[in-house]
Amino acid sequence: MLSFLCFLxxxxxxxxxxxxxxxKIVWKINRIDIGxxxxxxxxxxxxxxxxxxxDSVFFIQEIIPECGCTSxxxxxxxxxxxxxxxxxxxxxxxxxxxFFSKLIVVRGPGVLDSxxxxxxxxxxxSNLPRAYPVKIGNLGFRMRKVNMGDVFDNExxxxxxxxxxxxxxxxxxxxxxxxAPSFIQLEQVQEFVRPNERGLLKLIYDSxxxxxxxxxxxxxxxxxxxxxxxxxxxxxMADLFNYFPPIPKDxxxxxxxxxxxxxEVDLRExxxxxxxRRTVTISNRGKKPLEIRKIQGNCECLTIEASKSTLEPxxxxxxxxxxxxxxxxxxxxxxxxxxxxxxxNPVQLIVxxxxxx
Numbered sequence: 001m002l003s004f005l006c007f008l009x010x011x012x013x014x015x016x017x018x019x020x021x022x023x024k025i026v027w028k029i030n031r032i033d034i035g036x037x038x039x040x041x042x043x044x045x046x047x048x049x050x051x052x053x054x055d056s057v058f059f060i061q062e063i064i065p066e067c068g069c070t071s072x073x074x075x076x077x078x079x080x081x082x083x084x085x086x087x088x089x090x091x092x093x094x095x096x097x098x099f100f101s102k103l104i105v106v107r108g109p110g111v112l113d114s115x116x117x118x119x120x121x122x123x124x125x126s127n128l129p130r131a132y133p134v135k136i137g138n139l140g141f142r143m144r145k146v147n148m149g150d151v152f153d154n155e156x157x158x159x160x161x162x163x164x165x166x167x168x169x170x171x172x173x174x175x176x177x178x179x180a181p182s183f184i185q186l187e188q189v190q191e192f193v194r195p196n197e198r199g200l201l202k203l204i205y206d207s208x209x210x211x212x213x214x215x216x217x218x219x220x221x222x223x224x225x226x227x228x229x230x231x232x233x234x235x236x237m238a239d240l241f242n243y244f245p246p247i248p249k250d251x252x253x254x255x256x257x258x259x260x261x262x263x264e265v266d267l268r269e270x271x272x273x274x275x276x277r278r279t280v281t282i283s284n285r286g287k288k289p290l291e292i293r294k295i296q297g298n299c300e301c302l303t304i305e306a307s308k309s310t311l312e313p314x315x316x317x318x319x320x321x322x323x324x325x326x327x328x329x330x331x332x333x334x335x336x337x338x339x340x341x342x343x344x345n346p347v348q349l350i351v352x353x354x355x356x357x
Contacts, residue, residue, distance in 0.1 A: 024058060024111050025050045034119040036160035037093040038198050041190075045090045048115050052079040063087065064105040069095035070117065072104065089117055096121040120160070124198075128164060136232045138167025145217075145235040148205050154243035156206035160189070167229055168195045175225040181218055183209045184236060207240045213339045214296040215239050242293070244343035256313075257286035258342045260350060265321065267354035272325050279318045280350060284311035286342070294339040301325065302334050302352070325356045332356050 028049040037044055052058045059078045065071075069092050075085030089104055104115040125131030132140025141163050151157045165171055173188040180186055185204040193199035201222075210216075216238055223231035247255065261281040270276055284290035290311040295304045305320040323334060336350040 024052065024054050025108070025113065026053050027113065027115070030114065031116040031118065034091070034117065035158070035189075035202070036120045036122060036162070036200055037091075038122050038162075038200065039094050039124045040198065041093065043090050043092055044119075045088055046117065048087045048089065049084060050086065051084045052081060055081050058108055058111070060085070060087070060106060060108050062107040064107065065089075066103040067095075070102055070104065074106075087115065089115070091117055091119070093119075093121040094123070097123050122162060132164045132166075135166070136234075138165065138169070138229050139232060140164040140166055145237055146203060148203075148236060148238035150241060151205050151207045151238045152241050152243040153207050156204050157238075159203045159205070161201040161203055161234070162198065163201065164198050165193050165195055169224070169227055169229060170194055171199065171224050171227075175227070177223050177225055179221040179231075181210075181220075183207060184218065184220055186220055186222060203236070205236070205238055207238070210240065213240050213242065213294045214337060215298075242339070242341070242346055244341075244346060247343055252344070254287050255344065256284055256288045256290040256340065256342050258290055258338065258340045258345060258348055259283045259285045260338070260348055263348075263350055265350065265352045267323070267352065269355045269357055270325060272328060272356050274325075276323045276325065276354075278321045278323075278352075280321060281316055281318050282311070282338070283316040284313055287313050289313070291341040292338065293341065294337075295319070296337045296339070298335040298337075301328070302336070304336055319350075321350075321352065323352060323354070325354065328356050330356060 030048065032046045032048065034044050034046060057078050057080055060074050060076070063072045063074055071090045073088040077085070079085055087104070087106060091102065099120050100118065102117040104117065106113045106115060128140070132142060134141040134144045141161070146159065146161055148157055148159055171188070171193040173191050176188045178186045183206050187202050189200035189202050218236050220234045220236055221231050222234070223229070259282065261283070265278055265280065267276055267278070292306060292309050292311070295306060297304055301324045303322040305322070306317065308317050311317060321336070325332065332354050334352040336352065338348050338350070340346060
């Protein structure tokens, strides 16, 4: 009898342990990124929506913001199962500079949930010519080129480009015309940017249609219909990579693994009149085929030759490196990037150093 009671107790424990707790309120989203906000755009307001999920009643007792830079409104009615409510958060961009992430805590009977408001606030500059030193037509920019940084192929990357309208024309969002590659989209954020006002351009870079890897630089030309101003060309830089999801620990030894026998090739002193050739051995130390998706050098003076694009487990291959130093002099460094399906080290680097006489 005692054994039977113990069995019931243990069985009941495991049954409860396997039950998944049902949240009392389900948020549509608990983190909102409002992007880049200029100080003069004023208060920014977003709404967090939720649904009550219990067979009882619920009401919000308290909203606890992280700082006084945010204010709030919320549904004050008592909610029954299946009914929805919302929490509105207003943020003052004049209270921050640069990236921010504000925490807002929602408290109710049996509920203590966290909401997050993210973004980047840009204060109004005190010296306009110094803040926007790059003049292209009638527009001033902080930098001549737009650097997207690392762009992965699992989702598009967004960047906001700040500019100042030094001209005397009104720039309307609906009249913006863009000539760009298919993988780049550009739009004006504000409906209007008046003379002597700041504006934002939203650039969306989707690397998936490009189906390539490595460093790229592209031109994007913009203009406004019926404007007397000339079209403006922006240079967009990006480093494109494959995205690999996290791997469970028990599968770390089951994937493809790139091994480079010599990651630094020191040519020492060489003549500017002679082409140099070297080989570097690469291997697949994993248990799945290694796909060599791209090999990219950082100079047209460097040629890399590979006899295969796939290495089976345990297989090796020599990369043939050909360096043409003609026209160069002094200390030189060339970088060779190898892109593979090794999820732990998808991009590896070989450095070739020399002193050119």
